[in-house]
Amino acid sequence: MAEIKLHNTKIRGEQLFTPIDPDNVRIYLCGPTVYDRAHLGNARNVIMFDVLFRLLRHEYGAGHVTYVRNFTDVDDKINARAAESGRSIAEITAETSQWYLDDMAALGTLEPTHMPRATAYIPQMVEMIADLIARGHAYAAEGHVLFSVESYKEYGALSGRSVDDMIAGARVEVAPYKRNPMDFVLWKPSSDDLPGWDSPWGRGRPGWHIECSAMSFALLGASFDIHGGGNDLMFPHHENEIAQSCCAHPEGDFAQVWMHNEMLQVEGKKMSKSLGNFFTVRDLLEQGVPGEVIRFVFLSTHYRKPMDWTEKKAAEAEAVLRKWRGMVAGVEASDVPAAVLASVANDLNTAGAIAELHRLATAGEAPALKAGAALLGLLGEDLGGWDRVAVDLSDYVTRFNETRAKAMENKDFSGVDAMKQALIAAGVEVRMSKAGVELVPGPGFDAAKLEAL
RNA sequence: GGCGAGUUGGCGGAGUGGUGACGCAGCGGAUUGCAAAUCCGUGUACAGGAGUUCGAUUCUCCUACUCGCCUCCA
Numbered sequence: 001m002a003e004i005k006l007h008n009t010k011i012r013g014e015q016l017f018t019p020i021d022p023d024n025v026r027i028y029l030c031g032p033t034v035y036d037r038a039h040l041g042n043a044r045n046v047i048m049f050d051v052l053f054r055l056l057r058h059e060y061g062a063g064h065v066t067y068v069r070n071f072t073d074v075d076d077k078i079n080a081r082a083a084e085s086g087r088s089i090a091e092i093t094a095e096t097s098q099w100y101l102d103d104m105a106a107l108g109t110l111e112p113t114h115m116p117r118a119t120a121y122i123p124q125m126v127e128m129i130a131d132l133i134a135r136g137h138a139y140a141a142e143g144h145v146l147f148s149v150e151s152y153k154e155y156g157a158l159s160g161r162s163v164d165d166m167i168a169g170a171r172v173e174v175a176p177y178k179r180n181p182m183d184f185v186l187w188k189p190s191s192d193d194l195p196g197w198d199s200p201w202g203r204g205r206p207g208w209h210i211e212c213s214a215m216s217f218a219l220l221g222a223s224f225d226i227h228g229g230g231n232d233l234m235f236p237h238h239e240n241e242i243a244q245s246c247c248a249h250p251e252g253d254f255a256q257v258w259m260h261n262e263m264l265q266v267e268g269k270k271m272s273k274s275l276g277n278f279f280t281v282r283d284l285l286e287q288g289v290p291g292e293v294i295r296f297v298f299l300s301t302h303y304r305k306p307m308d309w310t311e312k313k314a315a316e317a318e319a320v321l322r323k324w325r326g327m328v329a330g331v332e333a334s335d336v337p338a339a340v341l342a343s344v345a346n347d348l349n350t351a352g353a354i355a356e357l358h359r360l361a362t363a364g365e366a367p368a369l370k371a372g373a374a375l376l377g378l379l380g381e382d383l384g385g386w387d388r389v390a391v392d393l394s395d396y397v398t399r400f401n402e403t404r405a406k407a408m409e410n411k412d413f414s415g416v417d418a419m420k421q422a423l424i425a426a427g428v429e430v431r432m433s434k435a436g437v438e439l440v441p442g443p444g445f446d447a448a449k450l451e452a453l
Numbered sequence: 454g455g456c457g458a459g460u461u462g463g464c465g466g467a468g469u470g471g472u473g474a475c476g477c478a479g480c481g482g483a484u485u486g487c488a489a490a491u492c493c494g495u496g497u498a499c500a501g502g503a504g505u506u507c508g509a510u511u512c513u514c515c516u517a518c519u520c521g522c523c524u525c526c527a
Contacts, residue, residue: 161523165456262459262520269520310465312465352466362475416486416487417486420487420488431490
């Protein structure tokens with residue numbers, strides 16, 4: 001059994017991971033709000049959690065880990081998208097959810113055990129909100145229900161802020177019905193043209209944070225092991241989740257470990273919708289960047305460090321994966337090598353694990369390479385195929401061999417060189433040896449350019 | 454202003470209180486008709502300052518810079 005160490009935002013440091021129940025290790029990842037394609041940054045924590053999921057399954061058994069990732073399918077961004085496109089909300093969320101699943105599958109991520117949709121948990125949210133009011137942690141005002149941050153003395157602990165400090169530098173709009181400017185919405189009224197559900201406070205819809213509290217409680221209980229997301233969710237989203245969950249269920253203590261990944265950057269800037277400098281996972285896939293390459297690039301940087309997406313990294317990753325795939329083809333995986341496991345168990349040090357894979361590759365230990373890569377979700381069947389171009393070059397091999405044989409006799413290699421140049425120009429790797437010629441379609445293979453031969 | 458993360462060689466990127474990974478690129482060699490691929494070998498780094506220590510890139514403090522959060526955002 002490997003010793004798993006994880007960085008816990010709650011204590012600002014690493015700690016040994018000890019599950020509440022080794023027979024049922026429970027983890028929760030904040031999933032997407034489904035109104036558009038997932039951008040590349042969205043993939044980072046999904047891949048991070050996928051590695052975590054694989055590690056925990058390896059250690060505790062595949063049947064002993066429960067992974068929940070929600071779909072937030074009620075949100076004002078979705079409403080806005082529906083209004084501007086004239087399409088129905090249901091249509092948008094269904095389509096976007098499927099896109100998300102397709103894109104994440106293309107990156108080799110395993111599906112979570114549960115993928116609850118917020119709209120299927122409205123009664124649980126209403127119940128939790130009513131409970132919070134009953135316990136004096138929330139109040140109804142003008143059709144809204146607000147969480148009273150003053151009622152929870154730990155508010156701000158995760159992100160290291162105090163309510164007073166936040167008010168001092170506040171940029172939040174202060175609604176007149178708020179008792180404290182930092183109070184946040186649990187429930188808000190819906191006009192007739194907006195989605196809404198009946199509730200004790202009138203027809204309305206949930207605020208942003210309550211869905212995660214309600215769904216994690218329903219599926220994982222009042223206490224569970226690990227909760228995660230991007231570090232931009234630390235405040236306010238996770239802070240508010242903690243407040244809601246801990247106040248509604250004081251018998252539990254919500255997530256034991258909080259894991260937050262750093263942001264992905266593009267040209268030194270965070271990729272974000274408001275900056276408009278984002279591109280989607282699908283964009284890259286359509287440009288021909290294999291999902292496995294995207295995954296490899298992500299895993300090359302530790303999750304708690306900023307990572308820049310660059311084409312150069314993608315090209316390097318592709319070259320490495322081609323080489324490794326060539327090595328492990330037809331090879332039976334061994335047990336996961338201890339050094340790889342130790343790296344991954346060390347706060348998901350995937351970059352360190354990849355370094356170990358390089359060592360194994362150099363040493364020619366293909367079975368271990370395959371097993372270690374599998375722990376990272378690499379070199380598997382699911383992500384394969386992209387490195388092999390389905391093209392029959394045997395005619396060219398024959399012609400090349402004939403031309404070369406003549407050249408060997410008369411010492412005039414001009415014909416061979418011309419042919420070689422043409423093949424290289426078409427993206428074919430030409431390997432000549434005494435035994436003969438091998439032609440391998442490479443990254444830039446272009447069948448059209450072969451026509452000229 | 455408050456809170457947090459980062460700063461390692463040409464590039465990417467781990468790790469460690471004491472002989473400075475690894476990958477890519479570069480250079481030299483083997484191989485080749487020439488190449489490619491492969492193999493062997495090889496150079497350069499720990500933002501700055503102070504402190505703790507026999508010794509710090511690694512621990513502590515300060516400074517600088519970069520990035521993020523504090524508003525929808527992973």
